[in-house]
Amino acid sequence: MDKATALDLYRVMRRIRDFEERATVLFGEGKLWGTIHSYAGEEGIAAGVCAHLRDDDWITSTHRGHGHCIAKRADLGRMYAELLGRETGYCRGRGGSMHIADTSKGNLGANGIVGGGIPIATGAALTAKQLGTDQVAVSFFGDGAANQGAFHESANLAAIWKLPVIYVCENNQYAESLPVKNAFAIEDISRRAEGYGMPGVRVNGRDVRAVYDAAGELIARARRGEGPAFLVADTYRHEGHYYGDPRKYQTKDEIEGWKARFDPLVDTRAWITDAKLATTAELDAIDAEVIEEAKAAVAWAEAGPPASPISLPGDVYASY
Amino acid sequence: MDKATALDLYRVMRRIRDFEERATVLFGEGKLWGTIHSYAGEEGIAAGVCAHLRDDDWITSTHRGHGHCIAKRADLGRMYAELLGRETGYCRGRGGSMHIADTSKGNLGANGIVGGGIPIATGAALTAKQLGTDQVAVSFFGDGAANQGAFHESANLAAIWKLPVIYVCENNQYAESLPVKNAFAIEDISRRAEGYGMPGVRVNGRDVRAVYDAAGELIARARRGEGPAFLVADTYRHEGHYYGDPRKYQTKDEIEGWKARFDPLVDTRAWITDAKLATTAELDAIDAEVIEEAKAAVAWAEAGPPASPISLPGDVYASY
Amino acid sequence: MFYNEALGDALRLEMERDARVIVMGEDIAEHGGAFQVTAGLLDAFGPTRIRQTPISELGIVGAAVGAALTGLRPIVELMYVDFAGLAMDQLVNQAAQNRFMFGGQARVPMVMRTQGGSGRGNAAQHSKSLEAWFTHVAGLKVVMPSTPADAKGLLTSSIRDDDPVIFLEHKLLYRTKGQVPTGEYLVPLGKADVKRAGTDLTIVTWSREVLFSLEAAEKLAAGGVEAEVIDLRSLVPLDRDAVLASVRKTHRLLVVHEAIKRGGFGGEIAAMVAEEAFDDLDAPPRRLAGLETPIPYAQHLEKTVVPQVDDIVRVARELVA
Amino acid sequence: MFYNEALGDALRLEMERDARVIVMGEDIAEHGGAFQVTAGLLDAFGPTRIRQTPISELGIVGAAVGAALTGLRPIVELMYVDFAGLAMDQLVNQAAQNRFMFGGQARVPMVMRTQGGSGRGNAAQHSKSLEAWFTHVAGLKVVMPSTPADAKGLLTSSIRDDDPVIFLEHKLLYRTKGQVPTGEYLVPLGKADVKRAGTDLTIVTWSREVLFSLEAAEKLAAGGVEAEVIDLRSLVPLDRDAVLASVRKTHRLLVVHEAIKRGGFGGEIAAMVAEEAFDDLDAPPRRLAGLETPIPYAQHLEKTVVPQVDDIVRVARELVA
């Protein structure tokens, strides 16, 4: 991997981690409303996959969507503004964390319905196929979503129509409090791909390089018109399911054990320096830039006007 | 296979074929309402599977449900009475062909929703597991239903909970006018079982012996508490999708070719006589008995009173 | 021209006019659709624009949402409205809400064509009338044509509309005949149509009950009662002015629909009129609708659970008595 | 006792009383349910009777239908009513219709517990109020308790009921407190409750809006207006007599609900009253309900789209003016 790519992956991952940490603080300060779901620990998946996407490629995201949004090059200020309920937010304060979309960058939106984005990404891929472009669509979703009928129906449609869509299952070991071992009678979720007639690949989602390589091949394949694929990235969410999750369903040992075994940010720094792609100083410089950028983004967001009153029917209907 | 079993399978298959032919005539005479879907050509599947079921085992059926109902030992008179809209029908004329149920024999009903019976059979199996009985549930459905989310979600539930349910997919090559080759990117539908962690078996559904043997093993396994299985029986429907189907999506050659290649009734007679399990005369005698039984059933049904007026809320609510 | 042909005509013209328009659904290719609406379109536009799908309602409708968000103008044919229960999530949580949730960034120009109603012995899972569900969803439009001309004009407008439209046909209207303008023809959404002018009472109705109401009106006229029959045509947007203007003229309201009465859209109309035109009413607003039961199979029972012509005549007479 | 504890109390007592009662749902085991209704039940009854499921709403609800048909009395916890769109087919085409379609052979004694409503910043896909959909389905019962005592008594009755019951809680009622009878306690379905007696107008409402209406009634009383507040408690069966009796006394009707107004159940109530008690009404029946929009995220916007206490006061004053 060349230096520029490695540093860009690192920068994106750092941005995501920083965003999650800052959002958590803002939530603690009572400035946010509703709930937020941290992507901390899973940064490498969004970063590794989206590194292969253009602004005119599409993604669908989830309730745990900050990372996907950032990796798809969203503006941090507008993201914070959305969380803060400002008119300057991506969704003018109407959507919040669970519904951030940035259609200008091909992010068709976070989704509060588990599995809800899967058919939508499939439909986006249909558009590419129908219009004869080489765009691709990526649907991010969790292990839990893989047990939704929406996954089954969409995967089959994509397979029979050879649509350019990649289904990226982020297996972070839990669906809320349900461990994957209680949700599946199989150990390797990627085996489901066989039943649809598409390639199924399982990667170590904790290693951004593995994700980057696997996603690169599958996305290129889809662009060439060779059809969909199913990529399962194994990982672990470092935080609770949502801000304030008591995590009764996990032991301290389990949590600390995983955190000790991996931290995508620490690990990425390590291999970058080991591979002499960059020095610690260079990485620290990126961290500093990310922090500055984030502070500025929050400041800009907090300075924004509150979301404007709901106006009907215009907010709901394009015409009426 | 012993003589009694062979002759019983043949009798059931003959009953089914006779019923479909008679119902078609009644429909042509304008005595039926709505629509009917013929099971002709697929008799061996219902017969071979249900031969292993007790009256306290459950099945869920489909819009093409006459065969399952008969194989589960339903009363022919009450079936005809239902088609004829009589009070003496299984559903008091409220259900018709697409909703015949016989809960006294464990038939939880035909279903007008493709895939609709799959979760229901799964729930019946949950009852057996919960109450610690050795009952099993069988869900019959078509190749088309295998692409419904209901199949995916149910199969996974059954697998993780090790429920005593057998999913029997009747692959008759079409879902209405959609050929299986356009509905699946895989050739062998039974491979989907791997993705749930249950055995997947594919059999020649045109040969009742093959179905009988395969179903026997899977049902016994389920009774022993070893969990669910997926059985795919390849077959072909000799008639159109529904009474009056112009079959624009099939060629005469294709239809005649299949019919020439197999007819479950003819083939079953052949192996029974070849194996010297019974003589042609004995089989002819069964045919004669079936015909008498059917004539009597139709006569009884036609003599029945018309379905009583709808009474509310009693017809809809158990209590109100 | 038959109602189903008029719909096919609209599809053909819009597909010729705009390459982004595609049709997805079950049985719509060689077979031409369960009710022969897409007959001939496969030959005209090929299998990529007439996309026959597997039986995956949620996936199909969801794919249409995604396609609509990214530049196509998909039309989904859902074979029976009774199957909507499988696809409600994509219709309600996604299609209907995307524009609002995303602060106006998104548009979902899709149409879900489907059909409902009883009268063919298809029983409880193939005969429901579910328009009320869709009217209760902010973000959806709901259209229900009763004549071939309206079917063509309203479908054309629905396809060109930038919001998700639920287009509800009736299985017993497909083989009804009527004059249909040739070539491009649009009927705007949100405009009711006075199908018969009258002075003694206002019958507000839609879909197949429009035909029953017109028949009833003739019988009533024979008895000297002149009923005005208003065909809403689209329930969302609702033409409140047309309904209120008529009631202010006739002073009596009868709402007629096939769907079960409890929770039906007739309640919305009767309540709206009682609220807005209370002093203009000379009699209680009446609703005549389906009984609170699934549709039975038996032919002699099926008719007994939904309003028939004579039921309308009877209630209308009570109302003007 | 808190509302969510009262629900848990009913579950525990019924599970002790009847081994056929089981609970299925997401997050209901160690976590105790998204709103802590099943907290402690896993320890008490173990994982076979408190069955934590994968995220497969259609499969779970369908499994409950099959279990109910074969001898269990399953209770499904659907985390948010907004997810019902995924399970409607099994609720509507199967659970609700089986008894009728099978000519009375079958019974489906199941309860689907879920919760709806806005007020927590959960935005458009986690804040809807969808009771109207369920009331429009022949074969379902629809229950919506507003107090801890009603929650316990109605849930107990729902579990013992032989028909499928849609039991709708409200996310902002879970932490409301109230006196709750200990031990077995049943409140019959189909009986409304006069939560406050009054003479000047009748407020018909349910779920969280009952609390808002009672607050509003106090403010109105300060101004000399005595509002009678009727909590329907169950929408199906509907206690028509209680509503009509009150309107015949007060001569004024205001229906208040959180769900959007268009196609909402308020239309059913207002239409029914206009139809049955027209001459008793001294003013047009009024409906106060949610605006026709998905629920927005921002805290300062969320309250603006559903009826608040002061809105009720304002409209009630207009009504008695």
Ligand SMILES: Cc1ncc(C[n+]2csc(CCOP(=O)(O)OP(=O)(O)O)c2C)c(N)n1
């Ligand atoms: C259809 C639906 N069912 C249930 C929920 C509640 N819910 C929100 S997140 C979640 C767990 C999702 O697990 P997974 O797909 O593995 O994603 P993760 O949270 O682990 O990233 C659940 C059950 C929902 N939002 N939508």
Ligand SMILES: Cc1ncc(C[n+]2csc(CCOP(=O)(O)OP(=O)(O)O)c2C)c(N)n1
């Ligand atoms: C949910 C649903 N979608 C569509 C239909 C319309 N339909 C009835 S039968 C059928 C084909 C079913 O194919 P398959 O499952 O293979 O069964 P087969 O008819 O071949 O026995 C379709 C699409 C339906 N009844 N239910």
Ligand SMILES: [Mg+2]
């Ligand atoms: Mg997960």
Ligand SMILES: [Mg+2]
């Ligand atoms: Mg088939």
